[in-house]
Each structure stands twice: as structure tokens, then as C-alpha cells.
Amino acid sequence: MTLSIFxxxxxxxxxxxxxxxxxxxxxxxxxxxxxxxxxxANLNFIAFWRFGPQSPYPTGVMVAIFSIAxxxxxxxxxxxxxxxxxxxxxxxxxxxxxxxKG
Amino acid sequence: MPIxxxxxxxxxxxxxxxxxxxxxxxxxxxxxxxSICAFVPTLHVHGFRSVQNFTWFTFGxxxxxxxxMLDPLAAxxxxxxxxxxxxxxxxxxGYMAEDKNFSRFFAYLSFFxxxxxxxxxxxxxxLLFVSWELVGLASYLLIGFWIDRPSAAAAAKKAFITTRVxxxxxxxxxxxxxxxxxxxxxxxGGRGCLEPAALSTIGSSVTLVALLxxxxxxxxxxxxxxxxxLPDAMEGPTPVSAxxxxxxxxxxxxxxxxxxYPIFSVGAINGVTSSLAVVVxxxxxxxxxxxxxxxxxxxxxxxxxxxxxxxxxxxxxxxxVGGVAAGIMHLLAHGFFKALLFLGAGSVIHGLHHxxxxxxxxGLRKLMPVTFxxxxxxxxxxxxxxxxxxxxxxxxxxxxxxxxxxxxxxxxYLLLLGVILTALYMTRQVMYxxxxxxxxxxxxxxxxxxxxxxPLIVLAICAVAFxxxxxxxxxxxxxxxxxxxxxxxxxxxxxPMVFVSLVLAGAGIAIGVxxxxxxxxxxxxxxxxxxxxxxxxxxxxxxxxxxxxIIALAALAARVSDWMDxxxxxxxxxxxxxxxxxxxxxxxxxxxxxxxxGVDETTDGARxxxxxxxxxxxxxxxxxxxxxxxxxxxxxxxxxxxx
Numbered sequence: 001m002t003l004s005i006f007x008x009x010x011x012x013x014x015x016x017x018x019x020x021x022x023x024x025x026x027x028x029x030x031x032x033x034x035x036x037x038x039x040x041a042n043l044n045f046i047a048f049w050r051f052g053p054q055s056p057y058p059t060g061v062m063v064a065i066f067s068i069a070x071x072x073x074x075x076x077x078x079x080x081x082x083x084x085x086x087x088x089x090x091x092x093x094x095x096x097x098x099x100x101k102g
Numbered sequence: 103m104p105i106x107x108x109x110x111x112x113x114x115x116x117x118x119x120x121x122x123x124x125x126x127x128x129x130x131x132x133x134x135x136x137s138i139c140a141f142v143p144t145l146h147v148h149g150f151r152s153v154q155n156f157t158w159f160t161f162g163x164x165x166x167x168x169x170x171m172l173d174p175l176a177a178x179x180x181x182x183x184x185x186x187x188x189x190x191x192x193x194x195x196g197y198m199a200e201d202k203n204f205s206r207f208f209a210y211l212s213f214f215x216x217x218x219x220x221x222x223x224x225x226x227x228x229l230l231f232v233s234w235e236l237v238g239l240a241s242y243l244l245i246g247f248w249i250d251r252p253s254a255a256a257a258a259k260k261a262f263i264t265t266r267v268x269x270x271x272x273x274x275x276x277x278x279x280x281x282x283x284x285x286x287x288x289x290x291g292g293r294g295c296l297e298p299a300a301l302s303t304i305g306s307s308v309t310l311v312a313l314l315x316x317x318x319x320x321x322x323x324x325x326x327x328x329x330x331x332l333p334d335a336m337e338g339p340t341p342v343s344a345x346x347x348x349x350x351x352x353x354x355x356x357x358x359x360x361x362x363y364p365i366f367s368v369g370a371i372n373g374v375t376s377s378l379a380v381v382v383x384x385x386x387x388x389x390x391x392x393x394x395x396x397x398x399x400x401x402x403x404x405x406x407x408x409x410x411x412x413x414x415x416x417x418x419x420x421x422x423v424g425g426v427a428a429g430i431m432h433l434l435a436h437g438f439f440k441a442l443l444f445l446g447a448g449s450v451i452h453g454l455h456h457x458x459x460x461x462x463x464x465g466l467r468k469l470m471p472v473t474f475x476x477x478x479x480x481x482x483x484x485x486x487x488x489x490x491x492x493x494x495x496x497x498x499x500x501x502x503x504x505x506x507x508x509x510x511x512x513x514x515y516l517l518l519l520g521v522i523l524t525a526l527y528m529t530r531q532v533m534y535x536x537x538x539x540x541x542x543x544x545x546x547x548x549x550x551x552x553x554x555x556x557p558l559i560v561l562a563i564c565a566v567a568f569x570x571x572x573x574x575x576x577x578x579x580x581x582x583x584x585x586x587x588x589x590x591x592x593x594x595x596x597x598p599m600v601f602v603s604l605v606l607a608g609a610g611i612a613i614g615v616x617x618x619x620x621x622x623x624x625x626x627x628x629x630x631x632x633x634x635x636x637x638x639x640x641x642x643x644x645x646x647x648x649x650x651x652i653i654a655l656a657a658l659a660a661r662v663s664d665w666m667d668x669x670x671x672x673x674x675x676x677x678x679x680x681x682x683x684x685x686x687x688x689x690x691x692x693x694x695x696x697x698x699x700g701v702d703e704t705t706d707g708a709r710x711x712x713x714x715x716x717x718x719x720x721x722x723x724x725x726x727x728x729x730x731x732x733x734x735x736x737x738x739x740x741x742x743x744x745x
Contacts, residue, residue: 022724
């Protein structure tokens with residue numbers, strides 16, 4: 001197992017997540033894409049911790065755990081916003097949410 | 103004094119006719135009494151001269167001093183002016199009775215009288231010049247008094263302009279004199295310009311100064327070549343002619359020469375200087391020429407006008423040959439009898455309801471006896487019938503002085519001829535007007551009211567009485583004027599000169615009576631010598647010559663100036679205006695095209711930019727997200743490139 005394999009996988013995962021966030025119409029699907037991007041970043045952290053200088057501290061693991069916690073909170077907030085928007089606009093199609101157009 | 107009267111009359115307006123006349127006459131009487139009061143002390147002292155100078159204003163440190171003076175010459179002139187003026191004023195009350203500008207007439211008359219007195223009493227050449235100009239102005243107003251007559255207005259203009267030409271010379275003379283002598287006062291306790299100290303500083307230009315001042319006299323007194331205004335000035339009312347052209351204004355020229363006589367006679371060799379010679383010759387030419395023209399005139403006043411010109415020439419000759427006293431005496435006597443003649447003519451004109459052509463008069467001897475008698479007296483005085491009539495004595499004196507002129511005897515002979523002609527034309531006039539059968543409307547003539555006849559009688563008496571003062575047997579007046587002592591000498595009563603003048607006057611009268619005895623509508627001279635008559639009748643064509651040359655020149659100059667003004671100067675002004683307009687157009691264009699367009703372009707650009715920018719704000723989340731991702735990628739690459 002080399003480092004580069006992990007990096008490639010993490011990059012691929014990030015791009016898939018980005019693609020999903022940019023090209024799907026449903027708001028929740030965008031949130032899924034954002035989660036995937038976060039997961040990719042996590043993977044990157046762990047990879048660099050594992051293959052980096054050996055240290056007694058579990059630095060990478062701690063960062064990953066923080067990151068997961070924050071992702072969860074963010075997902076909650078995002079879902080709450082989607083529900084609020086749905087209540088107002090009666091749609092989850094982000095193409096139709098262009099009131100900020102100027 | 104009379105100037106105050108003039109102002110008062112003008113203030114009263116034109117309806118207070120009687121008041122106007124009264125104020126004028128009163129003014130004259132007051133002036134007369136003042137003249138008499140002034141005259142008396144001059145009788146006692148020989149060579150009397152009283153001077154009062156004061157400073158008018160100061161140029162920095164140069165005071166301008168003027169003053170009044172009183173000496174025998176001034177006192178005698180004042181007496182004559184006020185006395186003759188008074189009777190002329192009285193006469194005018196009758197003559198101008200039907201005229202509606204009555205008050206204005208008396209205002210002008212008073213103004214004239216005041217100005218003339220100013221000329222006489224002035225001690226400063228400047229004050230004299232100011233009064234001189236005022237006299238000229240008054241004469242313009244009076245000659246053109248009947249303002250609705252274009253010939254009167256033209257005559258007034260001609261008078262003013264002609265005298266102005268003379269006055270230009272006069273003014274140049276004053277300037278020249280001031281430049282050399284430093285003062286314009288005549289007598290100033292030794293520093294005046296007529297006193298020896300100043301005369302010597304004038305030096306060699308004294309002839310020039312004298313001649314320039316003489317120009318003024320030539321214009322005002324109607325000497326050749328500036329005499330052309332006098333006959334035309336007969337357009338004014340007859341009292342005006344009497345006052346101005348007989349007694350006073352034309353006399354001002356002679357008075358001027360007498361007054362500045364010391365300037366003329368500087369450096370005299372045997373009593374002859376070049377400036378005096380000029381005076382003599384001009385006087386002779388004038389005297390003879392005017393007498394010749396007078397023989398052929400047919401307007402009663404024009405004959406008298408030319409007679410005045412002729413007599414003035416005579417006076418100039420007298421002054422020129424050194425007989426200053428004789429000339430002034432003749433001036434005073436002439437004042438009396440010429441005014442008398444003019445007033446008589448006025449009476450005739452008034453009686454015939456303003457008919458002035460003598461060929462249409464006749465036989466007035468019986469119809470207007472008072473006028474005839476007084477006129478005859480005046481005529482005899484003018485012709486020089488001796489012993490009883492004043493004109494004779496003075497003429498004799500003049501002839502006497504002229505015959506002794508060392509420079510030439512020609513003036514003397516010409517003057518003798520002039521005397522004959524004088525008698526001739528006066529007789530002609532009297533024959534035409536008073537004798538013979540009535541021609542035309544003459545049979546309707548009537549004598550004037552007593553306001554008109556009384557002055558005639560008074561002046562006639564004066565003309566006779568004055569002769570008492572003038573006899574050479576008792577040269578009182580001469581001594582009075584020149585300051586020598588007098589003695590009574592009965593030898594001088596009969597002199598060879600008396601016979602000469604008697605013969606001449608008698609010859610003139612005899613020729614006149616014989617020639618014009620049966621004169622009809624057409625003048626006998628005209629019948630016998632038509633060419634000569636026409637030449638003389640048309641005033642020797644002098645007016646026409648002037649008209650062709652000088653006036654044409656002036657008209658040409660005026661037209662050229664007008665053209666220049668219209669096209670050149672006006673064009674220049676308009677051109678500058680156009681430049682300004684061009685400027686304005688350029689500025690406006692710049693403002694419109696450049697600035698406005700620039701601003702418009704800028705705003706359009708901004709709007710376009712905004713439009714472009716607003717497309718980015720699509721409001722779509724995914725677009726924003728895409729932008730973030732792109733930005734991040736760019737950063738990454740940049741980072742990688744850096745490392």
C-alpha cells in the first residue's frame with residue numbers, strides 16, 4: 001500500500017463529490033455531494049498520518065473525528081434549510097431558487 | 103446785467119410778453135446808467151485805466167487770472183452799446199408786436215447785449231474770447247430767430263461757421279501769445295501782455311500773433327474774404343440787424359484790433375509794421391468791393407449790409423494807418439447812424455407789411471414823413487455831408503490819416519472812390535424808396551406806432567449832435583481816447599480836407615439824384631450796363647466760388663468720412679464681433695460633441711459592464727458553487743507553480 005494510491009482514491013472521491021454538487025438539481029443530492037467531498041478530505045488526512053513521520057499522537061485520527069462531527073452538524077443544518085426552503089417555495093429544484101438574481 | 107435779464111425772461115416763459123419787454127428794457131436802462139457812472143470818472147483823468155484782476159482757477163501751481171478793465175475806450179463803447187441798444191429794444195416792441203415769439207426775442211437780445219458788454223470790459227484775452235464766442239452764439243440765435251424759415255436757418259449757420267473760421271485763427275493767436283508772453287491779461291501792473299515787458303518777450307513772432315488775432319476780427323467784422331455771412335444775415339428781424347450789424351457785433355472786430363493795438367504796432371518804422379499793412383490792405387479791398395456791390399442790390403437791407411461792410415473796411419484802414427482814435431470815433435458815430443438807418447428801414451418794411459425790395463417802393467416821402475426825415479439824416483451822415491453830420495468829421499479824419507501813410511498812397515485814392523460810391527448808393531436807395539411815384543403796393547404804406555418812431559428821432563438827433571463832439575476844431579474825443587490834452591482851435595474848422603469831402607459827397611449825391619430820378623422797376627444801371635450790373639448784383643460771384651471750392655471740399659471730406667465709418671470702422675467692429683461669435687460656436691461644439699459624448703460613452707460602458715456583471719448573479723447556487731470550485735483549482739495550480 002503506497003501513499004499515492006490513497007491520494008488518488010481521495011482525489012477521485014472529491015471530484016465525484018464536486019460533480020454531484022454541481023450538476024444535480026435536487027437540493028439533498030447537493031448535500032450528499034458535499035458529504036462526499038468531506039469524506040475525501042478525511043481520507044486524505046488519514047493517509048498522510050499513516051504514511052507520514054511516525055509520531056506517538058493520533059493526529060490524523062483526531063482531525064478525522066472532528067471533521068466527521070462537523071460534517072454531521074453541517075448536514076443537519078443543511079437539511080433544516082432544505083426543509084425551510086421547501087416550506088416556502090414548494091420545490092427542491094435549485095434551478096428555480098433564483099430570487100437573488102441581479 | 104443784461105444776462106441776468108435774459109435768464110429772467112427765459113424763466114418767465116413765452117406768455118408774459120409785456121413783462122419780457124419791460125425786463126429787457128429795464129436791463130438796458132440799468133446797464134446804461136452803470137455805463138454813465140463808469141464813464142464819468144474817466145473824463146477827469148487823462149490816460150485813465152482801472153483794472154481789476156482776479157484768479158479764476160488754478161492749474162496746479164499756475165493760476166489762471168482774468169479781469170475786468172475800464173478805460174476810455176471801454177467806457178465809450180459801453181455807452182454807445184447800451185444807448186443804441188436801449189432804443190433798438192424800444193423799437194423792437196413795435197416791430198415784433200405781432201410775432202408770437204416775443205419773449206424769446208427779448209431774451210436773446212438781452213443775452214446778446216450782455217455778451218457784447220463782456221467783450222468790451224474784458225481785461226483778459228481769454229475773457230474777451232469767451233464773450234466773443236457768446237456774442238457769436240447770440241447772433242446765431244438771433245439771425246435764425248424765425249425758425250420756420252429755412253433761409254434764415256441757413257443764414258444763421260453760415261454766419262456762425264464763417265465767424266468760426268475767423269475764431270480759429272483768433273484762438274491760435276491767443277495760444278501763440280500765451281506761449282510767448284505767459285499771461286493773457288492785458289494790463290496787470292506791468293506784467294500784462296500789452297505792456298512793454300511782455301511785448302518784448304514775444305519777439306519775432308509778434309506779426310504772426312497779430313495776424314492770427316486779426317483773423318478773428320476779419321471773421322466777426324466781415325472783412326474780405328470772410329464777409330459772406332453779413333448780407334445773408336439780413337434774414338433776421340430788422341432790429342437784430344440794427345443791433346448786431348450796425349452798432350455792436352461787427353464793431354467788436356474793430357474794437358479787438360484797437361484793444362490789442364500795442365501788439366500790432368511793435369517795432370513800427372514810421373508807424374508802419376507788416377501786420378498793420380495787412381490790416382490796411384484788407385480794409386481797403388473790403389471797403390471798395392462792398393461799395394461796388396451795394397450799388398447793384400435791390401433789397402433794402404442788403405444795401406445797408408454792404409454799406410456796413412464797406413464802412414468797417416474803412417475803419418480797419420484807419421486803424422491800420424495809425425489813426426486809432428479816428429477809427430474808434432468813426433465806429434461810435436457809425437453805430438448811431440447805421441442803427442438809425444436800419445431802424446428806418448425796419449419802419450419802412452413794417453409799414454409796407456414786410457416788403458423788402460426797393461424796386462417795389464417809392465414815394466414814401468409823403469406817406470411816412472418821420473421815417474423819411476430821420477432816414478435822410480442818417481443817409482447824409484453816412485455819405486459824409488460835412489459840418490452838421492457826424493459821419494463827415496470822422497471820415498475826414500480817416501482820410502487825413504490815410505493820406506499821410508508813408509507806405510503807399512493807393513489806399514487813400516481808393517478810399518476817396520469809396521466815399522463817392524457811398525454817397526451814390528445811399529442816394530440811389532433814398533431815391534428809390536422815398537421819392538418818385540409809388541410802385542407796387544407802396545401806396546398803402548403807413549407810419550409806424552410811436553414806439554417805433556421815437557427811437558428813430560432820438561438816434562437822428564444823436565447823429566447830428568455827435569458831430570459837435572467830433573470836429574477837429576475841438577479834438578475832445580480824440581484826446582479822451584488817446585490821453586493827450588485838447589485845445590480848441592478854430593482854424594482847423596476850415597481845412598482843405600473839408601472841401602475835398604464836400605466835393606466828393608456832393609458829387610456822389612448829384613450823380614445819384616440825376617441817375618435815379620426817373621427810376622422805374624428796372625434799375626437804370628442795369629439798363630445801360632447789364633453785364634456790370636449782373637456781376638455786382640450777384641456779389642461778384644464770391645459766394646458761388648466759395649460754394650464750389652471750400653464747401654464742396656468739406657462735403658467731400660464728410661462723404662469720405664461717412665464711407666469710412668460705415669465700411670471700415672464698422673466692418674472692423676463687426677469682424678471682432680464675429681470672432682467672438684466663432685469662439686462661442688467652438689466652445690459650444692466642444693461642449694456638445696466632446697464632453698457630452700464622452701460622458702455618454704462612459705455611462706454606456708458602465709451600463710454594459712453592469713449588464714455583464716449581473717449575469718453572474720444568477721441566483722443559482724450551483725453556479726456559485728462552481729465558481730468557488732474553479733477558484734480553488736486556480737489557487738491550487740498557482741500554489742503548485744510556486745513550489
